[in-house]
Amino acid sequence: MNIQRKKMGITILFMIFVLGSLYVLLPDVRYFIQDAVKQLAKADIEAVKDYLLSFGAWAPIVSALLMIISVLIAPLPAFVPTFANGLLFGAFWGGLLSWSSALLGATLCFYMSRGFGRPVVEKMVSKKALDWMDRFFKNYGIHSIIIARVVPIVSYGIVSYAAGLTSMRLRTYLIGTAIGQTPATILYSYLGEHATESMWILFWAFVLVICMVMLGSVLKPWIEKRMRKKGKTGSY
Template identity: 25%
Template sequence: MLRNIKDQIIKYKGYIILIIVLLFLIISGYEYYYKYSYILKDPEKLKTFIMSYGKYSILVFFIIQVIQVVAFFIPGEIVQIAGGYIFGAGIGGIISLGGITGGSILVYLIANEFGKPFVEKIVSEKKINFLEKILKAGSKRFVIFLLYLIPGLPKDIFGYICGVSDISLKDFAIYSTLGRIPGIFVSAYFGSKMFTQNMEQLIFIAVIMSILFIIGVLKGDNIIRKIINSHKKAK
């Protein structure tokens, strides 16, 4: 009996894991939108929540960063700002970078394991086609770096698409992390200064971040294409 069950689990392990991943995304969506969205959108409330875990607060924040990458609908920028507010710019940025990198690797592995049919269930065809075209337009490492460097682009979704592309896990992990570094540490720095007296500096950073984010959302695709074309002509 037990051996029969074990054999069935081994036989259908792919489907079992797929169901678990989909359930995780559904439950995360429900929990976020109906229970915790007000916390994740408010650094002060998030700080209270994180610090309530005492000596495990760093681990809890790390796990939240992993989860917000896998459950890509959770706004990562707010959590990054909260990391700086809670732990300071340096430590907060490092924890965020570690958690986000870990989450990105997990996303890549999930997509790589279940293939394109799975990714097409959670990512729009338009985004998949865009990334596939961009990856063919120039050096894949350079493209990945740009995708994760430019604010406003759906970085966490790109992780799923990269998992079913021919870019290696090593290159994805290295160049997506390098691209994320500036944005993560600027957000952490902003969070660390949120309640200081230097309002002029905070307003300046907030305005610049907002402008870059809007440009990235509206023109990110075109910017990447132009940079890649210029890069190819320079060779």
């Protein structure tokens, strides 16, 4: 089983090397990736939808590539192609496309992180973000991936890279990612298909509530520690 995982890891790293070579050597590939990054960076869902439509029958494949790029280049918003897919392909098929391509991107990040090591990953994302994720994984253990995927606390890509630097098994990582990303994918895809002002209000209300709950759970250990210190001080 370990040999199979190693072979898979070597294969994926080889594929990344080939893609990197194509980016350097072929201007058309380089232009496509740069243009895709530009479209994602705008975070304009309608613009991304129109961009995908311009590829005709190739739109689903281009959409999958956009999702993978948004995951690999950590600062890019991974929710943009998810909304666009819901708007373009409908909640079910768009959601399925987003879910599967995001999982593929997350797997690539995981293996890249394992293959390149922390010094390289720190240059790709940021040392500060990785240090924060280290503490997060330490506090929440096996549930950390599910929590990080459910709540948009950190970039999808940064979570993926950080997980690859831990001793977490690939199976645990993939199961946690698959489960954790499902609620958000369903919500974003549905909102994409039914894009109305009221839906957007519902979406941001949902995000606000989830973030507040997450913030409370993150601050809980610190608050309890402060309360214990105050209690000890008051007893003297």
